[in-house]
Amino acid sequence: MTEFSDLGLSPTTLQAVADTGYTTATPIQAQAIPVALAGQDVLGIAQTGTGKTAAFTLPLIDKLASGRAKARMPRALVIAPTRELADQVASSFEKYAKGTKLSWALLIGGVSFGDQEKKLDRGVDVLIATPGRLLDHFERGKLLMTGVQFLVVDEADRMLDMGFIPDIERIFKLTPPKKQTLFFSATMPPEITRLTKQFLRDPVRIEVAKPATTNANITQLLVKVPSSDPKAKRLALRTIVEKAAPETGIVFCNRKTEVDIVAKSLKVHGFDAAAIHGDLDQSQRMKTLADFRSGALKILVASDVAARGLDIPAVSHVFNYDVPHHADDYVHRIGRTGRAGRSGVAYMLVTPADDKGFDKVVKLIGSTPDEEVIDVDYTNAVTVPREGDRRRGRGERPGRERGERGERSERGGRGRRERAEAAPEAEVVETVAVEAAPEAPVERAERPERERKPRRERSRDRAAAQTVETAPVEEAAPAARPSRERPPMPVRGVQPVRAREDDDDRRVVGFGNDIPAFLLRAPPKLAKVED
Structure with a gap:
């Protein structure tokens, strides 16, 4: 020395x-x-x-x-x-x-x-x-x-x-x-x-040491959580903290939002905890750190902003609530304990979704932490995936159980099953209404069989034909009316120009050449005028 x-x-x-x-x-x-x-x-x-x-x-x-x-x-x-x-x-x-x-x-x-x-x-x-x-x-x-x-x-x-x-x-x-x-x-x-x-x-x-090696004074422990549900992870964390009874400890999360949620969960269950991350006001961050250094605060829930360089020698435990995104961050996180010759303990919670990240950590440090078995009842914390999610391969989805879904359906009125049973009745009513609609007395000539045209051209032909067919009969001598020739077949990609007509043929203007066919039909009452 x-x-x-x-x-x-x-x-x-x-x-x-x-x-x-x-x-x-x-x-x-x-x-x-x-x-x-x-x-x-x-x-x-x-x-x-x-x-x-x-x-x-x-x-x-x-x-x-x-x-x-x-x-x-x-x-x-x-x-x-x-x-x-x-x-x-x-x-x-x-x-x-x-x-x-x-x-x-x-x-x-x-x-x-x-x-x-x-x-x-x-x-x-x-x-x-x-x-x-x-x-x-x-x-x-x-x-x-x-x-x-x-x-x-x-x-x-x-x-x-x-x-x-x-x-x-x-x-x-x-x-x-x-x-x-x-x-x-x-x-x-x-x-x-x-x-x-x-x-x-x-x-x-x-x-003085190989890059990214862990301190020999730190005991590393692994806790396997059977579900990736956040409720299960928070329950496991609270159980570990209660069992370890740290003098002072730091809980590390990957996301700032998760920091706030975990800190609130610990405080609600009686633990002396506070959050620190980059989105907090600087004065609040400094006060939280000062309280943690002095021992007034026992558990600090932090993002990786606190994983580097903070010299707080008295930290006895580190809890990795999330497996870090980068394996190097694991070394820096657990390095908050076991400082200045002291011994420390580091826990890491691993869920089925953390396999890749955990493998990278093991590869970096060259060893697998010892597994710590904790007695936790996950019955009320683990969310069971629905059958539909299993078929679609969605796995576990927190907070979406069948019971919750059923309650939401009851609060909103009819459930899916009721709407499915009511749907055919709505279709029948709609069909009857269509059948009861009056038909125009003007007979339509059957269209000869011919080669199928593009949809736009068929619409134009139909609109032009109905314009001729539904014109009201105003005089007894139809021969006195000028003949209305059918417009030439439009060429695809070219918009035909129609001459303006002064007579009132009850056409709807404003849609260009693509006029919906139902707008060109004459009102039913006009069709009854025969004299």
Whole structure:
């Protein structure tokens, strides 16, 4: 084990570390701090919970001890993917730099621009920020990055997951090329490797554990839930939490909406729980985290926004309510427990719908967690699929049982069966009404057999024929009326033009040439006039 006093830190910094109660450095700290103090670029790869924050905070404090900050020109820049992680880094600087005159500022979303600009105008030595808010200040002209001597990128693989890589590339280009870069990540996907090759200068690679490996101090347990119904999963979670009786625990869900539902379910059943995710107000998120750190809150239900970098050493249990979409997130989630040499327990709920995701997790960590058998009665929680769903292959559909469907039918009036029985009667009535309708006395000549025409042409012929047949008889001598010739057969794709007629032939205008045949029929009362 390496002592902090053997790493070359200044007496002021060593005293600040001793005041926090730490005397022995972790492997990543023991290897990264001397390299950073020597002025070389660092590429640190270590699993979460191994002390990466102190590995770059302590050498920065020592190297910035001499010098003076300028207005709007920070000397050191620390980039973090989430607000919570940035706030944690700021807390570390405040704790370890208390014996120095160094100043720092935190630039994160959800906080007033005005307060942050006042700090920048006074000048800060260390600027801790999320990528989006940092670039917002830069575009407003409130920040200059030409004086940055040290650039730290924390949780780089999380930056990739959140889509911040273009912003990180832009920040690298806005800072001076001659700077010292400390780059830390738990995993090294190809995109992160490309970024380090492009912007780091001969970095010293420090890898204290294989990428995406779990902490040996964490006991991993598997709980199989026989149904994917959310009711069954929430029942299993409550049973596990009650059985484990955690001092403090974090429940991880994949979706923000699920976070709220699970937190409400736990609170309704008497558990001390609260939700935290990206859609909540920043002040509420900070208060919830503060309560969890102090022990005032026992169970934190979170999305993956809290899965990275949060240093809460006292977390005893982690509950994976959902199997993560990305297998790497499983490592980061369970890394919230078993920190700083402590032991921890991590549960993962697996349903039949999670087979693919679970297989990826097993492949990544190289082992299968031990199965924990819990005594749960799923009778009232598991929804049985309907026969129709089985035939169509829909499987289980929560909240759609036959009883519920029948109740809805009764509330709405007649059910499907009643409507099916009533349907034939409606058809009979409709048929009688059609038969009782008066027929026009004008006889129609039978149409000779001929080749079947397209539908549009048949409609036009029928309309033209009925126009002639249903014309009212106004004079006794039909020979006095001018003969009305049948219009020529229209050519497909060409609309014929009819000459306007002044006589009242009771035609309906406004439909062009495609006039419905029933509109061209004469009213029944006109057909009775014979004299």
